[in-house]
Amino acid sequence: MTRNRPASVQTLTEFGRTRLSKSFFMRDFLFSEIAAIHGLQNVPDDPELAIAAGRQLCENILEPLQDAFGRIAVRSSFRSSEVNIFGNEQQKAGKAGYNCARNESNYAGHIWDRRDEHGNMGATACVVVPSFWDRFQGEGDWRKMAWWVHDHLPYAEMEFFPRYWAFNVTWRENQRREKIYSFCKPKGVLTRAGMANHEGSHEAEWRGIVDLYCGSRQKAGR
Numbered sequence: 001m002t003r004n005r006p007a008s009v010q011t012l013t014e015f016g017r018t019r020l021s022k023s024f025f026m027r028d029f030l031f032s033e034i035a036a037i038h039g040l041q042n043v044p045d046d047p048e049l050a051i052a053a054g055r056q057l058c059e060n061i062l063e064p065l066q067d068a069f070g071r072i073a074v075r076s077s078f079r080s081s082e083v084n085i086f087g088n089e090q091q092k093a094g095k096a097g098y099n100c101a102r103n104e105s106n107y108a109g110h111i112w113d114r115r116d117e118h119g120n121m122g123a124t125a126c127v128v129v130p131s132f133w134d135r136f137q138g139e140g141d142w143r144k145m146a147w148w149v150h151d152h153l154p155y156a157e158m159e160f161f162p163r164y165w166a167f168n169v170t171w172r173e174n175q176r177r178e179k180i181y182s183f184c185k186p187k188g189v190l191t192r193a194g195m196a197n198h199e200g201s202h203e204a205e206w207r208g209i210v211d212l213y214c215g216s217r218q219k220a221g222r
Contacts, residue, residue, distance in 0.1 A: 003047040012043060018051055021058035023066060029054060029077035029125065034087045034098065042083050044113035049121060050078065053112045057123040057171040060154050065169075068152075069209075070131045075166050077125040079110040108172050122156065122172030128164045132209065141165070142184050144209050147202040150177060150191065160184050 006012035016027030035042035044050035066072050079087070079100070087100030100106070107114040108122030115121050132145055142165045149155055149169065156172035160182040179192040191198045203210075 003051075005045050005047065006043050015043070015047060020051070020054045021063050023063060024054075024058045026051065026054065028074055032076065032079060032083050034090075034100075035080075035083050038086065040080070040083050040086060042078065042080050044078070044080060046113040049115070050113040050123075053108070053121045053123040053171075054078070056121075056173070057125060057169075061169055061171050062125065062127070064153055065127070065129070065149070068148075069129045073128045073130060075126040075128055077110070078112050078123070079106065081111055081114065084111055109170055116172070118174070120173045120175065122170055122175075124157075124168050124170040126161075126166055126168045128166045130164070133164045136165070136209070139185050142167070142182060143190060144206045146180050146182075146190055148206040148209060150180065151202050151206070157181075 003015070004011075006015045016025065016030060018026040020026060030042055032040075032042040034040065062072060081103055084100050084106050085103050087098040088102050090098035091100055100110075103111060103114075104117070106124075108116035108120050109124040112121075112123040129145065136142075136144055142160045145165060145167070146158060146160060149158060154171065154176050156170045156175040157168070157178050158170070158180045159168040160180075161167065162184045165184070177193065177198070180190040182188065182190060189195075
């Protein structure tokens, strides 16, 4: 049955109960500070597309990440077009705390219920891996996580931030391992398709975190 845009407490409650993977439900991704402060509705216009994209993000990226490193925290994720464009307008006006690119740049990213210009669906979540942050807070340590994800998971893009080494991670159909960028030191592009460091194993960069978190699972063949 085709779902309409949630327009009541009951329909939004039911939508939020949609299970995207073994650990994650749609409600985990709907909170927005912008929506909460400004009274906007952070719900998708196309619920079915949002669910389909969210399931791919959860099953292919977030569940394997959580299996390897323990509970992950979702810092921000889905944005409705209404919320995102409002945030972008506030950002362009110079207001702090509104970190939203234009809508077209966020289709198949934070805006799960719109396909990108090439017709691909996708979804982005900004996550924190608390167990990783607790052990690796040195300058540049974020790169350990970046290379682990690069070698193990079918991400499209990643973007790292200084606080708790939070990072945006995107799943998008027909795109794999496009780019890793950081606002942490060292800032800039870590890798992108075509760079000399893009291909091959990067185990030397992430081996320590595997020893701490993943060793028993890998030895068991998981």
